[in-house]
Amino acid sequence: xxxxxxxxxxxxxxxxxxxxxxxxxxxxxxxxxxxxxxxxxxxxxxxxxxxxxxxxxxxxxxxxxxxxxxxxxxxxxxxxxxxxxxxxxxxxxxxxxxxxxxxxxxxxxxxxxx
Amino acid sequence: xxxxxxxxxxxxxxxxxxxxxxxxxxxxxxxxxxxxxxxxxxxxxxxxxxxxxxxxxxxxxxxxxxxxxxxxxxxxxxxxxxxxxxxxxxxxxxxxxxxxxxxxxxxxxxxx
Numbered sequence: 106x107x108x109x110x111x112x113x114x115x116x117x118x119x120x121x122x123x124x125x126x127x128x129x130x131x132x133x134x135x136x137x138x139x140x141x142x143x144x145x146x147x148x149x150x151x152x153x154x155x156x157x158x159x160x161x162x163x164x165x166x167x168x169x170x171x172x173x174x175x176x177x178x179x180x181x182x183x184x185x186x187x188x189x190x191x192x193x194x195x196x197x198x199x200x201x202x203x204x205x206x207x208x209x210x211x212x213x214x215x216x217x218x219x
Numbered sequence: 220x221x222x223x224x225x226x227x228x229x230x231x232x233x234x235x236x237x238x239x240x241x242x243x244x245x246x247x248x249x250x251x252x253x254x255x256x257x258x259x260x261x262x263x264x265x266x267x268x269x270x271x272x273x274x275x276x277x278x279x280x281x282x283x284x285x286x287x288x289x290x291x292x293x294x295x296x297x298x299x300x301x302x303x304x305x306x307x308x309x310x311x312x313x314x315x316x317x318x319x320x321x322x323x324x325x326x327x328x329x330x331x
Contacts, residue, residue: 148309148324149321195262206250207267208264210263213261
């Protein structure tokens with residue numbers, strides 16, 4: 106069973122640009138969550154999508170947005186990039202089994218903003 | 220708001236020794252997860268603990284959950300170098316946004 110895949114793995118952007126990251130969940134998983142990992146703030150929840158609908162959202166500005174397609178693939182977009190957006194962005198997929206909700210993480214996209 | 224704290228944040232130990240990582244969380248949570256992260260890599264799921272008193276073991280790692288004390292522990296038995304990594308616990312928040320709330324991580328270094 107293939108794991109969670111994320112593309113691209115590395116990105117370098119400059120301030121003010123926008124970026125789109127992609128995540129393909131494990132086959133059969135309908136929930137995709139996104140997290141930002143930085144040395145200072147640790148792992149922080151961005152949002153979760155389930156069946157093409159945003160179900161939950163963390164405390165991030167509106168510059169961070171996402172969407173999910175009918176095949177459960179998800180994209181995350183960050184507009185007007187700031188230096189502080191440099192981070193490892195992880196997506197996780199889950200079958201959202203009742204009472205378990207175990208999340209499986211992809212390899213991440215490392216974004217560097219110059 | 221659910222907060223998760225781990226201690227210690229850094230742990231250097233010798234092979235063959237035993238040690239415990241502690242994970243405290245601030246409000247009620249009925250699910251607790253442990254993950255391992257190697258440098259530059261993603262998170263690998265280790266354990267899912269779903270009920271009070273749950274205990275799970277895999278090799279030299281054993282995790283337990285005490286929901287009354289809001290405490291989970293990850294015990295390492297007879298450590299080996301391959302267990303060097305950063306370990307995260309995460310509690311499931313069902314209040315407000317349903318999400319995993321992660322601890323700061325414990326960087327474990329096991330020396331020969």
